[in-house]
Amino acid sequence: MTQNSLNMDIWSRGWAIILAGGSGTRLWPMSRSLLPKQLLALNGEKTLLQQTAQRLLGKLPPERIVTVTNEEHFFEVCNQLAELHPDLKQHVLKEPMARNTLPAIMLGMDRISLHAQQPLVGIFPSDHMIGGQDQFESDWEEALNLADQDWFVTFGIPPRKPETGYGYIAKSEELSAKAFRVAGFVEKPPLDKAQEFVSGGTHYWNSGMFVIPGKAFLEAVEELQPDLWIWWQGREATPLADGYKGIPEISIDYGIMEHAGHLAVVEAGFKWDDLGSWEAMFRMGDKSDDQCVITGDVLALDCRESLFFSSGGKLAVVGLEKMAVVQTRDATLVCPLDQVQRVKDVVGRLKAEKSPLVEAHVTVRRPWGSYTVLEEEQFYKIKRIMVHPGARLSLQMHHHRSEHWVVIKGTALVQVGEQEMIVVENQSVDIPKTSMHRLSNPGRVPVEIIEIQSGPYLEEDDIVRFDDVYGRSPAGNTPEDQ
């Protein structure tokens, strides 16, 4: 009983900040800048963000879970979290621009400070794979207890191999059966050092997860990051975007942890992987008899130790070994598993060509639902558009294109000019160019329509918004549609 009531006490001071602002493309062609790794369902039905939030909901109520993301991913993050628990999306914060992890955490601390004097704040990246909920919770509790004694706590992963791309934590004296004082940090060591770290049992991988005592943490920021502190102190007087622009880009590791005095590491008993490459996806995936990890519509003959992933079309693979083949509807990657880090070169080349394949899939998520480009030619474009129940697109107008809508599922409410009409399945509406129009879903099930655009200019930026429930800009100068 004593033990339990003590635990309850600690958990009642527990808060979490989920960092969901990453936009990596190391899992291209699956991950794109508009749909980065944390927003993908890579190892099951739930996305990594959803798995992260689900894990935290095991111990915390939704109102003590704060998620920080950016403008581009805000609506998708909200939608994904709402699928888990409707209250989670009340606590999603939007960074005006990317400033690395420490400013993002300070945004979260701002929200937490409104509600708690002595919070013990867990900081969790949203794009890692973690296995073992019980072990995770018990390690987290260990960290909370340490944070309660004003330790800044890191989670250290026992290294499985001499990975040179990670940061390492050196441990010193034992604080408990699974916690140690931190002797120091080593960022991306050379291979011989990394090998020593692994064989010596003296170092952990830095998981990027932390539990910090809120009050002491803010004091450390004041002391160690005076520029950031000045912004933080005056944050209510300045619009967020203006203030944020001026603060330095800095990570919590460099900015605080490496200089903090009272630093502990909890040895993680849970399974952890950052799923930072297709090689990691292979390593962590469920294997077939031939040691292959296979997802989607794949026909594999005599292949071994390979990763095959298709989310678009049939993938037939024959006689492959130690290979990664990843197919999406508009792009395919084929690469030996031990060279998948070169995806960054592919993405770099595509960026240089200004290829849209870096940014978005053929299906693009929007606050009101999603659209899928089915075909695009010089003078026409065909999209399937899905609108969530109760959602509506902006009231808008195009200068250069007329549109033609056919409802294929559900019931739509369509405004053209001053007229509003209900359009049901297999009915259609013409939207002449320069007409104001709006598509809404007044029903209880998703609406799907086929939109056929035609005109001499069909880019997404030919849009004038008159009214938008999602507060988006009137001119279409973002990579946004509708």
Added chain:
Amino acid sequence: MTQNSLNMDIWSRGWAIILAGGSGTRLWPMSRSLLPKQLLALNGEKTLLQQTAQRLLGKLPPERIVTVTNEEHFFEVCNQLAELHPDLKQHVLKEPMARNTLPAIMLGMDRISLHAQQPLVGIFPSDHMIGGQDQFESDWEEALNLADQDWFVTFGIPPRKPETGYGYIAKSEELSAKAFRVAGFVEKPPLDKAQEFVSGGTHYWNSGMFVIPGKAFLEAVEELQPDLWIWWQGREATPLADGYKGIPEISIDYGIMEHAGHLAVVEAGFKWDDLGSWEAMFRMGDKSDDQCVITGDVLALDCRESLFFSSGGKLAVVGLEKMAVVQTRDATLVCPLDQVQRVKDVVGRLKAEKSPLVEAHVTVRRPWGSYTVLEEEQFYKIKRIMVHPGARLSLQMHHHRSEHWVVIKGTALVQVGEQEMIVVENQSVDIPKTSMHRLSNPGRVPVEIIEIQSGPYLEEDDIVRFDDVYGRSPAGNTPEDQ
């Protein structure tokens, strides 16, 4: 002058039969049963069939080039040949069913017999790659001169390697600088034999091309293939399909050549390849600096001696060696070049699953144009339909689906029920289920429409045809649309 007038004489008796009835899928996913190798543009802008006809047009007028194909490919063969020369499609014959090469040649001989007493008939497969027009013509002329002396002439390709999948021709006494009497045929020899053939210089690959003296050839058929001869003699009295059903399946090689007495081989001075696999496509293709053959939207980093082909979407390949990657809009193959013969296993598996990927591409050619399936779900299907100028689909009706048409290019003439209307770009028409309807292109440029089908059953066989200018069956029991 004498030489020239002699040549003109020989050529004036020259005829050609193009064999275009194959339906192989060894180049899957590019080749499908509805679009086999000869109908694909694999090594340039023209299809292999078109290249074959073009080559023959170098020496023969179109009315002396007869093409034999089957029901399934008839319209596509006609369309492709018409692009080269409008008269070519007047001489395309349709086999009622596949009966191997000898009956197909006899169909061609039937047409030729109407016009010529002493024809010298070249027989040419439509799915081979041939390089060197001048050399081809001079070898063909050599063969014509031999056929004029009643030789049955084969073309022998000097073997480049001990290929065990081909037939070989053994040569004996020299008839001219590049012609020899044939000593015999060896079909698919074991490797040691094939090696002997290559090193001995005594054998050629059998190219499957022949030049035969028409009259002597028919006499040989009478003598060697009495069943076939009976059909041939009575062919005018019986409907073709009924008569054809009863004749034996037999190749010209087995049925005639291997038993003919007066048999010559002309050593081919032209380049030849049967393009029978992706490995051959690699071998014959133009190489990059890294010895790769690259076609389509491919990004290759550090790859060597590989074949990359994309006709649908971006293909990014990294660090591959001796690999074939072939991507189409709905299927991708990845396989080491030295295992590409296993495509047949892939196709076998897909056939067993009744996969439509064996039969057709997302774009299907029809006599009136083509359609492309853009998306297919349980209750709706979206197609882009292209109708050639002057062409019209059948007058038809569907029991289970309604259709919605939006014109995106050109001007369509649409009949719905008793009503006819002109529909221009970005206008649309609803076709309720059970209404008779017909789409025509009355104009001078292709019409393109987007068709959205919806209903509980969307298969192609829900079609009742009332009138069809292409003479197709009233009920939709073939893999045909519209």
